[in-house]
């Protein structure tokens with residue numbers, strides 16, 4: 001458990017005592033434990049326990065006090081506190097070093113990039129309840145309202161060549177789509193390059209930022225934004241036709257902490273797979289989830305727009321478009337709009 005509360009940078013972490021009390025109460029979930037016993041285990045006074053139980057309540061934990069019975073943990077808030085994300089996190093290095101939690105931040109990618117510059121270890125996670133300058137692809141802003149989504153960045157230091165880094169965005173897209181499918185009765189798909197769609201609308205986006213030299217990657221910031229608990233009316237009107245949330249799609253509120261854990265574990269699996277040279281497997285997984293290839297699409301880039309059939313994605317992650325005249329054009333970046341139904345799902 002980390003020390004210090006609400007430090008200057010906006011990070012919220014529990015006092016060491018509150019964290020310790022939480023661990024003890026968690027292991028007795030549903031049962032009362034006397035203040036005296038907790039005080040004994042923590043080697044502090046009962047007054048200190050009382051004070052820090054109050055801190056836990058202020059952080060959103062439901063802790064009831066039953067007189068002589070002591071304290072009982074009744075409920076856990078759906079906040080992305082490091083202590084919650086770590087409890088039951090099945091990873092070896094992602095989220096194991098540091099999880100930096102903010103109530104509000106400019107952009108988790110920006111914070112993760114600063115941490116990358118300062119030499120923070122691979123696997124460092126930055127998560128925020130809200131972003132005020134959330135960044136999207138193609139220099140767009142990313143709407144990140146408080147406590148409604150997962151706004152998270154992971155710092156990685158992969159042994160990849162700069163030209164292979166796009167594989168991490170494929171790995172992330174697969175991890176996010178899989179996590180949704182595993183935890184919710186929903187089918188998530190990937191739209192090139194790495195939008196996650198449910199029911200044809202975007203629920204999540206991925207933004208990689210890379211610090212590299214010609215032949216060496218220093219670090220990669222993997223940013224992901226998931227719309228989780230917004231209602232339709234919460235969305236800015238201009239997004240409503242294109243974006244949705246997991247809650248809207250599933251018809252029920254969605255707990256964010258298990259989602260974060262599942263995504264981090266899935267990302268780590270894919271990352272280890274890449275390190276073992278299993279790029280081909282990742283490639284297949286990505287293709288199984290992709291809904292772009294085989295469809296008529298419109299690709300919009302800074303140079304204009306182009307319509308055609310999405311005929312494939314190259315090993316370098318570029319979208320291959322077959323134009324109406326039969327010519328082939330490749331795109332490294334751009335926005336894809338799907339038109340009509342799948343023409344030929346077997347196109348490679």
Ligand code: BTN
Pocket residue numbers: 106107108109110131133134135136137138140142144150151152153195204205206207223224225226
């Ligand atoms: C997209 O345009 O689809 C990518 C959106 C990526 C948004 C996430 S939210 C967490 C991280 N921090 C940012 O500022 N952006 C990414």
